[in-house]
Amino acid sequence: MPRKRAAGFDNQREHIIEQAAVLFARNGFSGTSMNEVAEACGLSKASLYHYVSDKYQLLVYICEGHIERLRALVREVAQMEQEPQEKLRLMVQRFVEEYADAQNEHRVLTEDVxxxxxxxxxxxxxxxxxxxxxxxxxxxxxxxxxxxxxxxxPLTMLLFGMINWMFMWLKPDGDLTHEKMAVVVTEMLFGGIGAVSLEPPQIKKKK
Structure with missing residues (x-):
């Protein structure tokens, strides 16, 4: 018979994944060892392997978990009964706010996928x-x-270009917060979306 998981197994594994995300984001996937993950979690290396098989599995858990949360976010907003403009505004704001709580995971997904x-x-x-x-x-x-x-x-990718790289310059302890920047992003989006030409740009040929 398979051995039953001890109470708190899933919580402990989530803690390990969170700590691994911190280390991967700071030092990179290649630059982080399982010894460092174990130390950050206050576990022996042998105990760590009780929860995860190896460093690669941690990377998969981090990337999958982050993407699944984003998928759940867009599905939830898409099902809401709201006017299109408010739905888009809410989706953008929710994205920025989600990244505020998942900066390490987002960095790992961006750089270590x-x-x-x-x-x-x-x-x-x-x-x-x-x-x-x-x-x-x-x-x-x-x-x-x-x-x-x-x-x-293309417009969506430009929007994500604003959102996805915010972690590179937005300081966690600065005057600007993710909540404030969510408003800025939506203001930029709605201030400019109607002005975008739908005709392909004409490139002048050099004579």
Missing amino acids: KFLLPQDQKRILDGEREVVAAMAQAMIGVRPELEASRMAK
Whole structure:
């Protein structure tokens, strides 16, 4: 018979994953050892292997967990009965606020996904595509003609460009908070989304 998990097993593993995310974000996946993870968690290395099989599994848990939370976020907002503009605004704000609580996980996903095996990388990237598609649909809800022009995805990627790299410069203890920046991002988005030309830009040829 399989051995039953001790009470608190899942909580302890979540703690290990969180600590691993801190270390991976600070030192990189390659630059972090399982000894360091065990020390950060106050465990022996032998005890650590009771909860996870290896460092690679920790990377998978971190990336999958972050993507699953983002997928749940967009699905929840997409199902809300709200006007398109408010739905898009809420989705953007929820994203920025989620990143505030998952800066380490987001950094690991951004910088260390390259270390995943092809099948795991594909699963993670498929989840990212779902998130991007949901945001694009929210954009189309505000401006329906984006769909025919095929500009919904490019605008969505520009939006994520603002959000995804915020962790590189936004200081946790600075005057600007993620909550304040969520408002700034939505103000920029709604202030400019209607001004975007749907015609391909004309590139002048040099004479």
